[in-house]
Amino acid sequence: MAETPVPPDVMPSLDDFLCFAIYATSHAFTRVYKPLLDPLGLTYPQYLVMVALWERDDQTVGSIGDKLSLESSTLTPLLKRLETANYLRRSRDPDDERQVRVQLSDAGRALRERANAIPNCILAASGMSLGQLQRLQSETMALCRALQASRTG
Amino acid sequence: MAETPVPPDVMPSLDDFLCFAIYATSHAFTRVYKPLLDPLGLTYPQYLVMVALWERDDQTVGSIGDKLSLESSTLTPLLKRLETANYLRRSRDPDDERQVRVQLSDAGRALRERANAIPNCILAASGMSLGQLQRLQSETMALCRALQASRTG
DNA sequence: GCAATTTATATCGCACGCAATCAAATCGCA
């Protein structure tokens, strides 16, 4: 007889849901980032895109979407706002006109300096040690990969 | 001389950000839940509200917002959609007309039976043991509380 | 060499999510 860790006839309390802990913490991060990002004129998802571009410039919309798990329907308007803010340029790849290459502008590269202090602010706000955070990070990413795999499989 | 665990002049890779792991996993959960919730006519945030009401019926908009960390600007239209779907009723409290009391309908209570199988589906999709999930859940909630505390303090 | 298919991005409609603001009801204190 198989074990049923969560009895099928009982709905747990909201506080027992890992998904809810992740959901609430994601929003909590957004709220902690907001006062740090407002002076830079960035939203939190826009900041993630900038981090991805600081890590590697000249990416396509698709490769950014793969990295952030976002669809073009989300990224296209977001990238247009970053282009309007003059942080990047979008241009069709001459070798494959289907692709749009996203490249940092001078202002976008310069923004990196002003964003350098943010990670330590977040570290302080988390109230955890770097080691704890790294362990939590790797376990969360493992969960994320498992969830993604469960959809394809 | 104080340690600087994250050197202030270096922007880490996106993959090193715990906030990004949380952000991506939150969306991954939403995508895993979607095919399970579609037959019930619920979105994922709507499901969380229903779980909160199954746990305790007859709450105010504010108390649901406290539990889920959501503003009335998010909850009011969401609750209206659940009311249109006939899963709950909204009514002003006669003793304090400022408050809106949210109460499950018969259909809303009945929906609980159809949702009972979902937690085990999610458990299976996570690919982790119940013990691992519980530990990750409590660590994530501790982080969430620390982030919330950092904003008030 | 050209039609069919695939790939990459954009567009549209809908549902969150929040800051700012507003209106109504209640509270609290003189």
Add this chain to the structure above:
DNA sequence: TGCGATTTGATTGCGTGCGATATAAATTGC
């Protein structure tokens, strides 16, 4: 009792986030 301060939800505007669909370019297949 009266009236300003507070509390509670609702509204508005903007920015994600996604599914469905559209469009154009590149590739495949015959």
